[in-house]
Amino acid sequence: xxxxxxxxxxxxxxxxxxxxxxxxxxxxxxxxxxxxxxxxxxxxxxxxxxxxxxxxxxxxxxxxxxxxxxxxxxxxxxxxxxxxxxxxxxxxxxxxxxxxxxxxxxxxxxxxxxxxxxxxxxxxxxxxxxxxxxxxxxxxxxxxxxxxxxxxxxxxxxxxxxxxxxxxxxxxxxxxxxxxxxxxxxxxxxxxxxxxxxxxxxxxxxxxxxxxxxxxxxxxxxxxxxxxxxxxxxxxxxxxxxxxxxxxxxxxxxxxxxxxxxxxxxxxxxxxxxxxxxxxxxxxxxxxxxxxxxxxxxxxxxxxxxxxxxxxxxxxxxxxxxxxxxxxxxxxxxxxxxxxxxxxxxxxxxxxxxxxxxxxxxxxxxxxxxxxxxxxxxxxxxxxxxxxxxxxxxxxxxxxxxxxxxxxxxxxxxxxxxxxxxxxxxxxxxxxxxx
Amino acid sequence: xxxxxxxxxxxxxxxxxxxxxxxxxxxxxxxxxxxxxxxxxxxxxxxxxxxxxxxxxxxxxxxxxxxxxxxxxxxxxxxxxxxxxxxxxxxxxxxxxxxxxxxxxxxxxxxxxxxxxxxxxxxxxxxxxxxxxxxxxxxxxxxxxxxxxxxxxxxxxxxxxxxxxxxxxxxxxxxxxxxxxxxxxxxxxxxxxxxxxxxxxxxxxxxxxxxxxxxxxxxxxxxxxxxxxxxxxxxxxxxxxxxxxxxxxxxxxxxxxxxxxxxxxxxxxxxxxxxxxxxxxxxxxxxxxxxxxxxxxxxxxxxxxxxxxxxxxxxxxxxxxxxxxxxxxxxxxxxxxxxxxxxxxxxxxxxxxxxxxxxxxxxxxxxxxxxxxxxxxxxxxxxxxxxxxxxxxxxxxxxxxxxxxxxxxxxxxxxxxxxxxxxxxxxxxxxxxxxx
Numbered sequence: 001x002x003x004x005x006x007x008x009x010x011x012x013x014x015x016x017x018x019x020x021x022x023x024x025x026x027x028x029x030x031x032x033x034x035x036x037x038x039x040x041x042x043x044x045x046x047x048x049x050x051x052x053x054x055x056x057x058x059x060x061x062x063x064x065x066x067x068x069x070x071x072x073x074x075x076x077x078x079x080x081x082x083x084x085x086x087x088x089x090x091x092x093x094x095x096x097x098x099x100x101x102x103x104x105x106x107x108x109x110x111x112x113x114x115x116x117x118x119x120x121x122x123x124x125x126x127x128x129x130x131x132x133x134x135x136x137x138x139x140x141x142x143x144x145x146x147x148x149x150x151x152x153x154x155x156x157x158x159x160x161x162x163x164x165x166x167x168x169x170x171x172x173x174x175x176x177x178x179x180x181x182x183x184x185x186x187x188x189x190x191x192x193x194x195x196x197x198x199x200x201x202x203x204x205x206x207x208x209x210x211x212x213x214x215x216x217x218x219x220x221x222x223x224x225x226x227x228x229x230x231x232x233x234x235x236x237x238x239x240x241x242x243x244x245x246x247x248x249x250x251x252x253x254x255x256x257x258x259x260x261x262x263x264x265x266x267x268x269x270x271x272x273x274x275x276x277x278x279x280x281x282x283x284x285x286x287x288x289x290x291x292x293x294x295x296x297x298x299x300x301x302x303x304x305x306x307x308x309x310x311x312x313x314x315x316x317x318x319x320x321x322x323x324x325x326x327x328x329x330x331x332x333x334x335x336x337x338x339x340x341x342x343x344x345x346x347x348x349x350x351x352x353x354x355x356x357x358x359x360x361x362x363x364x365x366x367x368x369x370x371x372x373x374x375x376x377x378x379x380x381x382x383x384x385x386x387x388x389x390x391x392x393x394x395x396x397x398x399x400x401x402x403x404x405x406x407x408x409x410x411x412x413x414x415x416x417x418x419x420x421x422x423x424x425x426x427x428x429x430x431x432x433x434x435x
Numbered sequence: 436x437x438x439x440x441x442x443x444x445x446x447x448x449x450x451x452x453x454x455x456x457x458x459x460x461x462x463x464x465x466x467x468x469x470x471x472x473x474x475x476x477x478x479x480x481x482x483x484x485x486x487x488x489x490x491x492x493x494x495x496x497x498x499x500x501x502x503x504x505x506x507x508x509x510x511x512x513x514x515x516x517x518x519x520x521x522x523x524x525x526x527x528x529x530x531x532x533x534x535x536x537x538x539x540x541x542x543x544x545x546x547x548x549x550x551x552x553x554x555x556x557x558x559x560x561x562x563x564x565x566x567x568x569x570x571x572x573x574x575x576x577x578x579x580x581x582x583x584x585x586x587x588x589x590x591x592x593x594x595x596x597x598x599x600x601x602x603x604x605x606x607x608x609x610x611x612x613x614x615x616x617x618x619x620x621x622x623x624x625x626x627x628x629x630x631x632x633x634x635x636x637x638x639x640x641x642x643x644x645x646x647x648x649x650x651x652x653x654x655x656x657x658x659x660x661x662x663x664x665x666x667x668x669x670x671x672x673x674x675x676x677x678x679x680x681x682x683x684x685x686x687x688x689x690x691x692x693x694x695x696x697x698x699x700x701x702x703x704x705x706x707x708x709x710x711x712x713x714x715x716x717x718x719x720x721x722x723x724x725x726x727x728x729x730x731x732x733x734x735x736x737x738x739x740x741x742x743x744x745x746x747x748x749x750x751x752x753x754x755x756x757x758x759x760x761x762x763x764x765x766x767x768x769x770x771x772x773x774x775x776x777x778x779x780x781x782x783x784x785x786x787x788x789x790x791x792x793x794x795x796x797x798x799x800x801x802x803x804x805x806x807x808x809x810x811x812x813x814x815x816x817x818x819x820x821x822x823x824x825x826x827x828x829x830x831x832x833x834x835x836x837x838x839x840x841x842x843x844x845x846x847x848x849x850x851x852x853x854x855x856x857x858x859x860x861x862x863x864x865x866x867x868x869x870x871x
Contacts, residue, residue, distance in 0.1 A: 145844035147819040173819070173844055
């Protein structure tokens with residue numbers, strides 16, 4: 001029988017994916033679980049495995065094509081199934097095949113819900129407050145009156161983004177007027193003749209990753225009450241300790257950066273300040289405290305920001321954290337992160353200082369409640385024993401959701417983190433313990 | 436036992452509200468002291484249209500020879516008033532039965548009695564007191580009394596006349612008056628209009644008003660102005676000329692009929708004051724139709740009634756008033772929807788008018804009904820159609836196309852692009868839409 005495999009709903013909120021690479025050819029024999037195609041989704045680039053064994057009869061879509069969830073991806077000829085069984089299989093829900101009867105081969109990260117947490121941290125670039133998109137672009141022609149259409153064209157408004165108040169959600173001229181007024185102050189549209197576009201501007205469609213970043217950033221700013229705190233810490237001891245450790249570990253080919261120390265310091269402090277490792281559930285009027293410490297690390301990639309997560313970071317040694325970081329960083333650059341790498345973060349760190357920048361106001365990876373930013377380490381004059389001296393100054397910036405994190409609490413948290421960074425031996429004092 | 440809704444009055448506001456209430460599961464009682472269907476069915480919309488049809492038929496038969504029908508002597512024709520009334524009553528009966536059937540089907544109880552509102556939750560009728568959560572007053576209106584003439588009848592009493600007057604004097608204002616004047620003229624009487632004020636139909640565009648004034652002149656129906664007339668020896672003297680009359684019909688502007696009540700409702704010019712949801716000054720007491728002083732048209736009353744039921748169900752109607760067609764069943768008929776030219780001017784909108792006569796329309800010429808025109812008023816930026824006016828034999832039906840166009844914020848381009856069948860009168864829309 002012929003089995004039609006439809007692009008499965010591989011996670012919450014995903015609507016479409018872009019074909020990056022086909023691993024298979026028409027006529028090829030495949031086993032259940034073999035990767036069929038590499039897809040770029042909102043979140044990641046991931047392999048879609050075959051749900052069935054058989055011969056590939058049809059492949060839908062070429063490289064670069066966008067495939068909607070539920071659209072046919074491939075057709076597989078399965079030998080020896082016919083009659084009622086064929087009918088029954090053909091009627092299966094599109095997402096069912098991907099969740100059953102699939103061999104596990106490298107597939108764990110694809111199926112299941114995807115949390116949007118973990119990819120919200122970034123340096124603000126001043127474009128907060130843009131109006132939220134009414135919906136993801138619809139393929140269907142928007143229901144609108146002729147005058148509303150003409151007006152939308154005139155004003156340069158995408159009519160799909162306008163919420164219609166007419167019968168059945170029809171967009172009326174009043175809706176265009178309201179929309180243009182509400183967006184006028186922040187979204188001034190300058191009609192651009194297409195001819196000059198090639199000369200002085202360049203137009204590029206948004207990538208899936210960029211769309212996701214944009215959505216998450218806005219969601220964070222709209223749903224939380226950001227509050228930020230900044231401080232400096234003198235870390236000469238940490239600089240020296242790291243140098244000695246790196247010297248000792250050189251023959252093993254291990255080189256520690258400052259980040260593992262910061263992760264250690266944060267996970268230790270989080271245990272004393274659980275509200276910073278929590279989530280606010282307004283719908284049910286409760287706070288969810290998390291007794292695990294999954295730390296998202298903001299990473300710059302050519303495609304844009306990703307925030308993979310180091311799972312159970314509190315139970316990992318400096319060396320293990322270094323290895324995890326290296327692995328995630330390499331895979332982020334190659335776009336090989338899985339959805340599993342991106343989900344379940346409980347707190348995030350952005351170390352923008354590695355590129356430059358001293359202080360920042362990082363954006364919380366909603367629904368997390370806090371993000372810790374690390375600025376550039378630099379030598380600065382300090383006063384030590386009533387005398388000027390040269391200090392190693394590490395600036396830090398932290399944003400919290402002020403709805404549930406109070407100012408005093410975050411100050412105490414920062415003090416504790418900075419005390420560990422100032423005296424890294426303290427990290428050792430807590431290593432392996434439960435307190 | 437408590438009702439969800441008691442409706443007082445069973446005209447096009449009341450009976451529509453009752454049916455809709457029943458359909459949506461409200462326990463409903465409708466009370467009317469006299470008729471099922473109110474004025475619309477019993478002496479308004481339907482009977483007058485039926486009688487007008489008899490008159491128009493007579494006019495057609497009189498010109499039958501033009502269409503190649505020989506053997507009819509126009510002078511031998513006479514109007515059989517009892518037969519015209521009989522046919523009218525048959526039409527009315529059929530429609531009333533339809534309403535009663537729909538009430539029954541939807542579980543609505545009907546009581547023929549005079550209702551008295553005792554409190555916002557109590558209505559007395561037929562010596563009983565009914566408890567209710569909501570009350571809808573839909574008692575309509577009647578012509579304001581006049582004091583120029585001792586003896587007069589109104590539209591409701593017309594059907595009780597054994598014989599029709601030869602020279603009726605039609606006093607008042609409005610579309611009904613012109614319809615009736617033409618009715619008498621078509622059946623061979625000599626009607627005289629005594630207009631209480633001009634324009635006769637202030638709600639219509641001036642283009643339609645002046646068109647019908649010319650038509651009356653052409654049909655030799657005198658229009659006398661009350662302010663410049665005197666009554667002398669049973670005759671009207673106007674500009675030095677005497678006009679005899681044998682019966683006065685009062686078709687004055689209308690006045691609300693308020694049901695007896697022990698509560699105090701806020702009034703506005705004698706009509707029950709209502710908000711956008713048709714709630715009166717007392718929560719839970721609604722008013723729709725003529726009694727609320729808005730529209731004075733059956734279809735407007737029905738639309739308001741539907742909104743009352745929605746309001747009871749918690750649905751708030753959109754803030755802006757909706758546009759509705761205004762129809763006058765004159766010869767030819769007049770119909771308009773949307774804004775009039777003076778309303779557009781007052782709003783300061785840049786507009787243009789596309790006017791198209793019926794004299795080049797194939798079907799109109801073939802039918803011998805090429806009197807009339809269409810006017811499409813549109814704003815100049817997007818060409819959105821803001822108003823449409825038609826004078827034509829079937830203008831009252833033709834206007835529906837404009838209704839959809841306005842509801843959907845359509846443009847002249849949409850009119851021009853829509854393929855209209857040929858030959859039809861409706862082609863005038865397409866022609867009028869072809870601008871610039």
